[in-house]
Amino acid sequence: MNKKLIASGTIASILLLNTGGVAFADSNKLNEDIFIKGADLNSQQLEETKKKLDVDDGYKEISITTNDVAKYTGNNNLSFIHSSATITPKKFKKGVTVDIETPENITRITKEQYTNAAITAGIQDSEIKVASIDKVTGEGALTGIYKAYEENGNSLNKDDVQNANKEMNDLASISEQNKGQKGYSDEALNNAIAEMKKEIASEKQDGKNLTREDISKIVNDILKENGLNKILSDNQINVINNIMVNVSNSEILNKDPKAYEKQAKDLASNIKDKAGNLLDKAKELNTEENRNLLQKIWDSIVEFLKKIINWLLSWF
Template sequence: MKRIITFVMIFALCIGMVIPTAAKADSVVDEKLGVPVVVYGANLSDAEKESVRKSLKVEQDGEYEEIIVDGKDLVKYITDGNDKARMYSSAKITRQDKGKGLVISIVTPDHITQVTSEMYATAMLTAGIEDAIVEVAAPKAVTGESALIGIYKAYEVSGETLDTERTDVANDELNLATRFSKNLDIDQDKVAELLTEIKKTIAENKPATKEEVEKIVNDQLKKLNIELSDADRQLLIDLMDRIRNLDIDFSKLSDQLSDMASKIKDKIGEIDPGFWEKVKQFFADLAESVKSWFN
């Protein structure tokens, strides 16, 4: 009996080692940065809105501000936006102190079908959002682009001001990212890595001409082994040249882009190739030990 109890205790310990525990949300009100802002897509039904509230754990946060994002907000942040667009994806944004960076979490991954957390992050940096915790949710399958508009509105409600020229470019960046991943069947993480690496190189090298931007784009496409048509390649060059011409402090942005590039590389597989073999061997050894207890 003692052996069985010992086995159960060891098994529970192993599960604790392998499965990370969720950190409890901090419910302390930040009197300097304000309470979290939750923004809902205007076309959510009452039931869908409640579903989103549960996904974003709004009730657990204690104090928060709730707002709605609609077509009028879309045309505010995006040139030639459609004010009749239907908006479902929603978000919660919590500002952080400067230097903390971006933490993006898609809490309903099965319902955000086109946009990854890395795509949101790289677009937000282009738009000028640098220090925040952002959670994205939707009650049903949607592409996810409208959540970015909600993030913009929530960020401004929390006390910041965004340059609409930058938000427009950031939206075009997100649209191009989803176009590459959907229509060209390029892995979403690979697309995010491409955009991040190009912007990181622009931040480091400070190209003075569009021709220099074109060289950076072509070098990164070659480096990441991504094939684009001439038309799509030109779209990417044009977008990155627009980013080059924005009034962005690239020296400040460079560190965040470097950190993001590192995270993306870790996510898509630059991990010690022997790690999972070690895990496998650990449990094999454990199984053999347990078997010996009953012999």
């Protein structure tokens, strides 16, 4: 099982080849469609994977091996790689979008988590599709990205990529821990994360040097706006604070905070468009709890007044 979990890391080796789209200069954007295939697929599995990802002869084809993963992650436990992906530059639309073509086989990471991580790493204006012929968790989606940086001489910061991978795993853990919790959804969490990134990037455009306290206020305010402040534990909120400190310090954000803000804004808007009802559930729960609290206070006041009145009446 562990081998398959790690093999899932190659899923977004997609990002490997997106280094052309990592930098914000137009000359560095991805300019061709790329199919990243697991090197250990047999011919039948390869054709099945291509079909799932709608790959045609126009795609440049790249193989990802266990040696690639070992080189860039230090993990030598792989025995095979089946996970595959495509990455396509957006010619007119902006932002990063991710679609999981085999959701039944990507068992842990969601498309919103992939997209948030891609933004943290610096991926720009690309459409990513992910597929696997067998079950993998998908949490190693950024592992192959280092290879692309090296081959393309891109200046994307290594720490940004590592933080993106950690962010993705942390958000997946928070969603697992809150599964079934009333009012919670992974979409609501990732929408809040995107809004936090947008706000931090906006502050950076004004030349503000954000302290940990500043970031904590942004995190708490946005969690409250999204109805998540009473759902998440203190430890989970602290994890999110650490994610946002890394975002604030990232090279990719500080290089061009305006472009980073646009990426995060696009993601938040996309989540709201597709999952607005799930976001509303958390907000409604928060409003209901506030209403219940006020009702309890009012009931206490009424009860107190009744006792006073009854006491006064007892004198007559």
